[in-house]
Amino acid sequence: xxxxxxxxxxEFEGEVAVVRLQADTPDTIQLQEAYxxxxxxxxxxxxxxxxxxERFFGPQPAETLREAMVRVRP
Numbered sequence: 001x002x003x004x005x006x007x008x009x010x011e012f013e014g015e016v017a018v019v020r021l022q023a024d025t026p027d028t029i030q031l032q033e034a035y036x037x038x039x040x041x042x043x044x045x046x047x048x049x050x051x052x053x054e055r056f057f058g059p060q061p062a063e064t065l066r067e068a069m070v071r072v073r074p
Contacts, residue, residue: 037055041060044056047072
């Protein structure tokens with residue numbers, strides 16, 4: 001998933017923030033739970049108001065994540 005996320009991060013630079021978290025640290029576990037995450041990888045798309053607009057569990061194709069990011073782009 002890293003190559004896909006890297007490519008999307010480059011594509012949306014300056015428009016959408018990509019935040020990566022280590023899944024096994026206590027702070028990250030709490031954050032994942034707060035956003036409804038379970039399993040790895042977990043992707044949460046959060047709009048400018050801080051609301052989760054979409055959640056994805058497990059590996060995802062680039063186009064699926066791209067479409068979700070386009071929807072929250074300012």
